[in-house]
Amino acid sequence: MKNPTPVDARAALEKYFGFREFLDAQEQVVTSILEGRDVLTVMPTGGGKSLCFQLPALLLDGVTIVVSPLIALMKDQVDGLTDKGIPAALINSSLSLEGQREVLRGMENGAYKLVYIAPERFRSTAFMRTLAGIKIALFAVDEAHCLSMWGHDFRPDYFRLGKVLEELGHPPAAAFTATATPVVRADILQRLGLRDPVEFVAGFARPNLRFVITHTSGEANKYDRLAALIQEHKTGVIYCATRKRVEAVAEVLKEKKVKLVVYHGGLSDEARTHAQNQFVEGEADVAVATNAFGMGIDRSDIRFVAHFEIPGSVEAYYQEAGRAGRDGEPAVCELFFNFADTRVQDFFIEGSNPSPELILEVYERLRHWADAQGVVIKSIRDMAELIGDEVNEMSVGSALSVLDRAQAIDRFDVPGQRVRGTKILHPNKKGRELTLDFDSLREKEKRDRDKLRAMVDLAYGRRCRQEMILEYFGDVGATRCGNCDVCNEDARSGARAPTDFEALLVKKALSGVARMSTFASGEWQARYGKGRIVQTLIGSRSREILGAGLDRLSTHGILQAHGAAYVNELFRSLLEGGLLLTTEGTYPLTTLTPLGDKAMRGDLGYSLRWPDSLENAVAEPGAALAIPVDHDLLATLKRLRSDLSTEKNVPAYVIFPDVVLEAFSRLKPRSVEAALRIKGVGQAKAHTVLPQFLAAIASYEKKT
Numbered sequence: 001m002k003n004p005t006p007v008d009a010r011a012a013l014e015k016y017f018g019f020r021e022f023l024d025a026q027e028q029v030v031t032s033i034l035e036g037r038d039v040l041t042v043m044p045t046g047g048g049k050s051l052c053f054q055l056p057a058l059l060l061d062g063v064t065i066v067v068s069p070l071i072a073l074m075k076d077q078v079d080g081l082t083d084k085g086i087p088a089a090l091i092n093s094s095l096s097l098e099g100q101r102e103v104l105r106g107m108e109n110g111a112y113k114l115v116y117i118a119p120e121r122f123r124s125t126a127f128m129r130t131l132a133g134i135k136i137a138l139f140a141v142d143e144a145h146c147l148s149m150w151g152h153d154f155r156p157d158y159f160r161l162g163k164v165l166e167e168l169g170h171p172p173a174a175a176f177t178a179t180a181t182p183v184v185r186a187d188i189l190q191r192l193g194l195r196d197p198v199e200f201v202a203g204f205a206r207p208n209l210r211f212v213i214t215h216t217s218g219e220a221n222k223y224d225r226l227a228a229l230i231q232e233h234k235t236g237v238i239y240c241a242t243r244k245r246v247e248a249v250a251e252v253l254k255e256k257k258v259k260l261v262v263y264h265g266g267l268s269d270e271a272r273t274h275a276q277n278q279f280v281e282g283e284a285d286v287a288v289a290t291n292a293f294g295m296g297i298d299r300s301d302i303r304f305v306a307h308f309e310i311p312g313s314v315e316a317y318y319q320e321a322g323r324a325g326r327d328g329e330p331a332v333c334e335l336f337f338n339f340a341d342t343r344v345q346d347f348f349i350e351g352s353n354p355s356p357e358l359i360l361e362v363y364e365r366l367r368h369w370a371d372a373q374g375v376v377i378k379s380i381r382d383m384a385e386l387i388g389d390e391v392n393e394m395s396v397g398s399a400l401s402v403l404d405r406a407q408a409i410d411r412f413d414v415p416g417q418r419v420r421g422t423k424i425l426h427p428n429k430k431g432r433e434l435t436l437d438f439d440s441l442r443e444k445e446k447r448d449r450d451k452l453r454a455m456v457d458l459a460y461g462r463r464c465r466q467e468m469i470l471e472y473f474g475d476v477g478a479t480r481c482g483n484c485d486v487c488n489e490d491a492r493s494g495a496r497a498p499t500d501f502e503a504l505l506v507k508k509a510l511s512g513v514a515r516m517s518t519f520a521s522g523e524w525q526a527r528y529g530k531g532r533i534v535q536t537l538i539g540s541r542s543r544e545i546l547g548a549g550l551d552r553l554s555t556h557g558i559l560q561a562h563g564a565a566y567v568n569e570l571f572r573s574l575l576e577g578g579l580l581l582t583t584e585g586t587y588p589l590t591t592l593t594p595l596g597d598k599a600m601r602g603d604l605g606y607s608l609r610w611p612d613s614l615e616n617a618v619a620e621p622g623a624a625l626a627i628p629v630d631h632d633l634l635a636t637l638k639r640l641r642s643d644l645s646t647e648k649n650v651p652a653y654v655i656f657p658d659v660v661l662e663a664f665s666r667l668k669p670r671s672v673e674a675a676l677r678i679k680g681v682g683q684a685k686a687h688t689v690l691p692q693f694l695a696a697i698a699s700y701e702k703k704t
Helices: 006-017 026-034 049-059 071-083 097-108 119-123 125-132 156-167 182-192 219-233 243-255 269-280 314-321 339-352 356-369 380-387 393-405 438-460 465-472 485-493 500-515 530-537 543-547 560-576 594-600 631-648 658-667 672-676 690-703
Strands: 039-042 063-067 088-091 114-117 136-141 173-177 198-201 209-215 236-240 260-263 286-290 304-307 331-337 409-413 420-424 517-520 523-526 580-582 590-592
Touching: 006 026, 006 049, 026 039, 026 049, 026 198, 039 182, 049 063, 049 114, 049 136, 049 173, 071 088, 071 114, 071 269, 088 097, 097 125, 114 119, 119 125, 119 156, 119 409, 125 156, 136 156, 156 182, 156 393, 173 182, 182 198, 209 438, 209 465, 209 485, 219 236, 219 243, 219 304, 219 331, 236 243, 243 260, 243 286, 260 269, 304 314, 314 438, 314 465, 339 393, 339 438, 356 380, 356 393, 356 420, 380 393, 393 409, 438 465, 438 594, 500 517, 500 530, 500 560, 500 590, 500 594, 523 590, 523 594, 530 543, 530 560, 560 580, 590 594, 631 658, 631 690, 672 690
Parallel strands: 039 173, 039 198, 063 114, 063 136, 088 114, 136 173, 209 331, 236 286, 236 304, 260 286, 304 331
Antiparallel strands: 409 420, 517 523, 580 590
């Protein structure tokens, strides 16, 4: 069989999928796979990842194996392929033993082009022997971030896929994921052992999605927002952190006559499949799902995704939010944020990172429970209850995963039961004799907590949401989306990025706050209230300042020249912009947020509504900054800016920010050359909007 060419790929694209053109990086990925190259592809949800392995499968000689962790999504994709006349099948726990054997026989006889296989199937020695005799054209790993301990959805059964590839003689391999940081991408390459791989990072931006983070005071506030979202957008997914919360939210919405389905891991396979089909086929408008299991829900016209609680990582948030707007039309992704909800994620982090003591305790209990063959048939819940009342069931499951990866035990499916069995591989070996990498486990817990902290930073941040997300994934060229809640609020309020002078002023103010706070456990902890901090910054020598020794701080009086009124206004802006936070209680205290810490160290990724009294360096040296603002002219220029903003359909600050209009009203430039000496007026605007402002200034001067 001759090697397929890009021309063959385009013909198959139109014949089987009905498309005449590839999207973005699809053609490059497909061409590399057809050339026999190993590939790692990062492509946003809705970007067409599946086609990148489905289309080559039609042209390559042999069967393409697709590893996927999602039973519902497997069925959805196999159904879609068979509807197109493409021979495809799946092997997972939903199939009987005879059904699995039938698919394997079909693979041996060349009856299928694609077979989706659950990762746990590769544990079986007999299964691997059968695969070894089958011509594998491509080994595709979907949701490849599950390979990495540093990822947001690590699956122990994925961990062994590198070894599986080795045992199969390393056929051409391709890994696909929607969300992977540079660290996770490197880990995927290493775990799979990809040979001279080609990496494609197609970009993470989803310009049709509007990201909104709503700070909520309680459940009633959240339900009000849900009602508004459903009324406005009709079709959506609501993600909840726990099964219990899914059921509670669903009950409230059912009372409001919302047509919905419930989807979580506590339901049977049949119930989940039925719920998915109802939603995908349009029989229900809303799906209420857990974060872990809701990813199997796939519908192109989802107009909103709501997160009832904060997810544990930016990766999880972005992947789940990415289920919205897969048809390219506008959609809203709204997170209801209340800091108290982070306790649920703290619980999950503790559960997925068991202590060394618990891991060894679980192992010794297994040895005690095992039969003569070293086998234990107990549910994780039963194990947790037998170990102790205070033991986290999730921690026991995670301990079993650690022991499995260390090849101390083997977990296997028990026919006819949902309970998995455990076989001790070396029954005579005691826990203290096992080779366990506790350093890596501690590092994983640290990274899990860092991921949650990054998610909290995003929630508190006052920068463009999409820009922050893209930077998290390593996109150094990320720019403001102009669509999220922060961008829209900045446009309405006149918030903007700082000038050099303003940035220096902010660094001084924040340094003063830092000197009066304590840094511990990776975060700033407040010690003083805002009033005391402002007094110190303006150089007060009151009894309270002198008595506390605050006059001896290097930041004492650092903002004295600006006066108390201005500094208080600046602090109001810093609090509003998320650079500072104030604790609740009888005596509120003020300290830095993570964003404030970055700003103090020189990061200019923030926007503020600057105090009206700020007289900063808007002009080149020598400009008459002492000239007072002509407020009548300023009002005229603001009206002109508003008209241009409406005409050009852009935010007002894009025309000119307030600080430039203030400079115009002080200096009243009469020529382009004079205006260009004002900071914030560039050559581009000199040819577009500046002439109209110069004309307005000239007209005003004639009248006065």
